Amino acid sequence: MATTSSSTSMAIPGQFLxxxxxxxxxxGTHIHESNLYSxxxxxxxxxxxxxxxxxxxxxxxxxxTQTTTELPTISVLRSAGSSDKxxxxxxxxxxxxxxxxxxxxxxxxxxxxxxxDTVLEAEWQGLIRVQDVRATEKDRVKIYDSFRPGDxxxxxxxxxxxxxxxxxxxxxxxxGVIMATSxxxxxxxxxxxxxxxxxxxxxxxxxxxxxxx
Amino acid sequence: MSTESPLVVLPGESIDPSLIPTHHKNPLRLGPGLxxxxxxxxxxxxxxxxxxxxxxxxxWIEYNGGRYIPSQNDLIIGQIVRSATxxxxxxxxxxxxxxxxxxxxxxxxxxxxxxxxxxxELVYARVSLANKHMDPELECVSPSTGKADGLGPLKDGMVFxxxxxxxxxxxMAKSRExxxxxxxxxxxxxxxxxxIAVGRNGKVWVNSExxxxxxxxxxxLRETDEKNLGVEAQRKLVKKLVxxxx
Numbered sequence: 128m129a130t131t132s133s134s135t136s137m138a139i140p141g142q143f144l145x146x147x148x149x150x151x152x153x154x155g156t157h158i159h160e161s162n163l164y165s166x167x168x169x170x171x172x173x174x175x176x177x178x179x180x181x182x183x184x185x186x187x188x189x190x191x192t193q194t195t196t197e198l199p200t201i202s203v204l205r206s207a208g209s210s211d212k213x214x215x216x217x218x219x220x221x222x223x224x225x226x227x228x229x230x231x232x233x234x235x236x237x238x239x240x241x242x243x244d245t246v247l248e249a250e251w252q253g254l255i256r257v258q259d260v261r262a263t264e265k266d267r268v269k270i271y272d273s274f275r276p277g278d279x280x281x282x283x284x285x286x287x288x289x290x291x292x293x294x295x296x297x298x299x300x301x302x303g304v305i306m307a308t309s310x311x312x313x314x315x316x317x318x319x320x321x322x323x324x325x326x327x328x329x330x331x332x333x334x335x336x337x338x339x340x
Numbered sequence: 341m342s343t344e345s346p347l348v349v350l351p352g353e354s355i356d357p358s359l360i361p362t363h364h365k366n367p368l369r370l371g372p373g374l375x376x377x378x379x380x381x382x383x384x385x386x387x388x389x390x391x392x393x394x395x396x397x398x399x400w401i402e403y404n405g406g407r408y409i410p411s412q413n414d415l416i417i418g419q420i421v422r423s424a425t426x427x428x429x430x431x432x433x434x435x436x437x438x439x440x441x442x443x444x445x446x447x448x449x450x451x452x453x454x455x456x457x458x459x460x461e462l463v464y465a466r467v468s469l470a471n472k473h474m475d476p477e478l479e480c481v482s483p484s485t486g487k488a489d490g491l492g493p494l495k496d497g498m499v500f501x502x503x504x505x506x507x508x509x510x511x512m513a514k515s516r517e518x519x520x521x522x523x524x525x526x527x528x529x530x531x532x533x534x535x536i537a538v539g540r541n542g543k544v545w546v547n548s549e550x551x552x553x554x555x556x557x558x559x560x561l562r563e564t565d566e567k568n569l570g571v572e573a574q575r576k577l578v579k580k581l582v583x584x585x586x
Contacts, residue, residue: 230474231474232475232477270474271469271473275473311378328378
């Protein structure tokens, strides 16, 4: 059983925690020249390693499974509570839900709100380039017919991108706009893969619609 | 065909239902300046003259605004601001975002034979994409046929500013009857040779072999616009200007 001894010491980013010969790095820490430093402002947690079971018995031999003594893991967590609450960051391959902020002729700028199942604490910026909107006929995509500002989009992270934004893609059937509002201000329902319809005015607007429609 | 007495409406006014054209088959079409609030309200959003066309079952508002708002398929005169990787930035009016004009949106333009336009040059273009979320995009070639049809760079000549309403009247198909604009015909009848291009964004480009003609045409247009001259007054103005020139 792994035991967690919570020392009530606080750490600031850049603070020296220990050396790699004594501890293993956990979340919230980084290694620099064989030393562990804190990356976050938070509470320092030291987790003792799981005690290995005794030597396993086999028919012929007795094998000693505990090869090396494991080092305790040191981690820095923002909230003083349980170590389950971790900072979730979008990784490559995650399905995220985002809201379209701005559209430009070659890309759509979105704010990533939900990663997988967790609501993110901070809004990360994402970019959907015009060649990542659809899988077919990539050169004839019009951003204005695929997204509008305010739409909720399900997308996949394809790259961690540069300083400002992640790169996202909607080039699959189940990715695309899942919720849209019409020009008149009413919530629309999807008709097919490229249209949303306003029930009150009867007008339809073009979007890149996600599959359950 | 417009109504006999011009009805001026203000934004938010309610429209007399007897004026709305009805047809048993054709749906009512609303033009610029009118907004439909379901189920049955039609509300003007600008101040101007309400025009009703019973034959086409359509209604719209003629108004003279101050700021040009691009809409699709408008013909405009723009000035090149600078050149980017794949397109030119074109200014349609001051203090608004620039429109983009792709390098290849000219007649028979390929990657090797692109027109070389420098900042400050004028182009006569059509608005290919305009909406409230993005900057407008232009093209100098007809999308269906691939021919220029008079669009493209404008060489020499001079540009005059006119009001938006006057530019619209100049561009009307029947400018003499509906737009009450006869100044161009009158100038042509008096033997002046010139070529002209009208942009919906309130710009008129005039070119002629003699500079005096260019200035004369520009003055005639400006005065017609500013003083809101009627057809007779336009003829008199043209005669006076031609006499002064000679």
